[in-house]
Amino acid sequence: MNKVRSDMKKTSVFMGVLLFLSACGAGFAQAQADERLFEEAKILIFDKNWAAAQEKLDGLLEKHPGSPLTDQALFYRAKCLSEQKGREKEALKGYESFIRSAADASRSAGLVEDSEISIIDLASRLYENGEKPYLEAVKERLDHPNKVVRYYAAFKMSYIPEKGIARRAVPVLKNIIERERDVELRDRARIALLRVSPDALKSLEEARPESRARLLKLQVIANGLKTVDVSIPWALADLALQAMPEEEKAKIRKQGYDLDRILRELAKSKSSLLELKEENSVIRIWVE
């Protein structure tokens, strides 16, 4: 009797182990399956094969609803949609649902930030295509707590042709110029402000004690007509000179100047005027 009981006990332990192993195996197989799908989708995304990648991600989300990769899959799915023409609205919704689902996951912070930026891009694109209410999504983000999102919304707003609307970006752009330490961002903000409100930029530059409101002036006159007439803050001088038409840059080089030398000479003296004359054209560069 004891032997029978002991055999039964052994059998039940064995069965339990077997069941546990098979459950683990099934879980492992599922984990492998969703990971494999995700890897395949990412390679397709890398190669910009958006529709095929989206299919893989749809499969992952449908077959493995509890997968730890769900958040990332939602993000990449929205990315795939945003790259397919005519699917902007779906993409926007996709990003919004990812943000909701990943709100608490700190490891997804980068992807959440990127989703906010993508929403701004998509909303701007929809606005340009005549879907006016979508501009709200950009406007709202001018007050976003994340400064990357706030800055991006302001830069994007500055491209809107209706100046009255574009000027909503002015406070954020001014803030970037005044407070941001990154030179690259400050330069971008200056250009954006120049596009939207040159007067606001002027008062800002004049208020800076170190700048003494220096201003680069650049004129190109061909056959009596001004083909270039630019007044730009000194901080953007190098970019403004680089942006000159290739033909004019070639003329400057021909006369023995390069852009660095021009900047050096102009920086030396406030009163210097560089005037390069050719048969039918004149290039004038000076600083005020």
Added chain:
Amino acid sequence: MNDCRRTRKNLAAYLSGELDGPHAARVAGHLDGCESCRRELAGWKDVFEKADAVRAGIGETMKSVDWEGLSARIAGRALDQAEKPVRESRPAGILGRLFRPNLGPVYAGIGLGILIGSAATYLVLQKPSLARLEGRSYSASAEYLDRVELAMARRDALDYLDKSRYIILDFIQSSPGEPGSAQAVLNSGMARDLLARKKYLNPQLDKRQMAKAKAICDQIEMLFFELVQISGDLPEAELRRIQRFIEDRQLLLKINLLKEELEQSEV
């Protein structure tokens, strides 16, 4: 018939809003019932619209004229005219008396005076003084600002590629048993910074001139997305997978080639 004549006489004033209330109402009333006058009105409208278009064009042209240089050019032309030899002719009557040979020194003096005056004017005007050129406000055409942004995008893309290259090199050089430098890159948050930077670059990279740069920068961005997802220690298998990926896609070679092209010219 008389009504038509009176109405047509007032059509231009009617269109430009110069007629007072009763007169305007009379013209409007007549137009309601007279097709021929309505056709005449349509003709006037056409003329007005074209005049508006021309006015806008004139405004643009006036703005683009180099007024500072104009005086110099006029003076230059005057000088050219003054230097041209006077054609010999046979003077007669009053002219003949005016150009008597004994008045030659007087005319020579006047001619010399004109020449010196013109030359002085030319010298004064040919180099515009800074005071006259000064205008304190900022301005640049939208087209020029686009060019400035493109120049900035080229500069920033070069910087982005440079920094990305260092990160990728660190990953390539780390050995699976000792992922020190790759782990340091992950911990430093550099990939995340570059991801943020790329966002600001995107609008310019979307432009035609930067299409090639965009393709490579997008690939680097995808790689960085991968890296920022890794939290804690970098598993050996993950390091090997990323290394294989970088090598398969020849990312470093592509970055170097693109940098070269960006430094040389527009991409």
